[in-house]
Amino acid sequence: MTAQEKPSYTVGDLEEETGFDRRTIAYYVQEGLLPRVGRRGPRTRYPRLVRDRLLFVRRVREAEEAGTVPPVSLSEMRKIFERMAPSLVAGVADGRIAVTPELVGEASTALRMPELRRAGKRRMALRRRMESRLMEAEGPMDAEGSPAYGPPVREPVADVAPDYEGLRAPPAPVRGPEAVAREAAEAYARRRTEARPRRSAEARLAHSLAKLQKRARRRLGQDDDADMDTWTRIEITRDIALSVRGLDEDDRKLAERVRKAMRRVLGRGGGGG
Numbered sequence: 001m002t003a004q005e006k007p008s009y010t011v012g013d014l015e016e017e018t019g020f021d022r023r024t025i026a027y028y029v030q031e032g033l034l035p036r037v038g039r040r041g042p043r044t045r046y047p048r049l050v051r052d053r054l055l056f057v058r059r060v061r062e063a064e065e066a067g068t069v070p071p072v073s074l075s076e077m078r079k080i081f082e083r084m085a086p087s088l089v090a091g092v093a094d095g096r097i098a099v100t101p102e103l104v105g106e107a108s109t110a111l112r113m114p115e116l117r118r119a120g121k122r123r124m125a126l127r128r129r130m131e132s133r134l135m136e137a138e139g140p141m142d143a144e145g146s147p148a149y150g151p152p153v154r155e156p157v158a159d160v161a162p163d164y165e166g167l168r169a170p171p172a173p174v175r176g177p178e179a180v181a182r183e184a185a186e187a188y189a190r191r192r193t194e195a196r197p198r199r200s201a202e203a204r205l206a207h208s209l210a211k212l213q214k215r216a217r218r219r220l221g222q223d224d225d226a227d228m229d230t231w232t233r234i235e236i237t238r239d240i241a242l243s244v245r246g247l248d249e250d251d252r253k254l255a256e257r258v259r260k261a262m263r264r265v266l267g268r269g270g271g272g273g
Helices: 011-018 022-030 049-066 074-083 087-091 114-138 177-195 201-222 247-266
Strands: 229-233 241-245
Touching: 011 022, 011 049, 022 049, 022 229, 049 074, 049 087, 087 241, 087 247, 201 241, 241 247
Parallel strands: none
Antiparallel strands: 229 241
């Protein structure tokens, strides 16, 4: 039995075949990219789907480094797995299907689950039947899109002089001093917002890291029973990862902002992966 024909894998098998260590695999399970298999241990067996998804992530990261696809976040990767058939995930994992922008894009409908494709075909067939019935009810159309049973009916036009007096714009309402002051304050706030210089990528990264550290310290300080050895891994590139202590599920969005900010900074420096 070859490695690809195995019905299940140990964590050591997954590390050897995919190149991801067990901490990264556990982090992907926590982020919802991989299915949970119960309590983890040395004898835990993982299904073929876990191996295929890990290799799928590896192929996407390699395509990102080659510049053939844009960066794909973990939340976007989770959505790809939700809409893509397992057979297609296995095809990409084994190298039989290339990673393209259409494959990882949100608008890719050709690679969705078979049941979603069937639902889309049923909606299209229903729409065509409704259009056909509407055309039968209205009868044949001429070149201008009007019913072909006779000349188009036109509304009679009254032979009267236009009322220019009624076309004049109504007078503007008189504004009180409070309305004038409010509008002046709003205009001043808009000018200040437009004149405010945009922060650089490095400044946004520093701000996000400081916020992440402040939140982690506050949570650890409020919870005396907190596990001081609980770390959250934030994968930046294939070779760089950030570990933060004291975070939970509520901090996922902030962690994702930090990841994107670091990728932008690394990309400007020529080292983005």
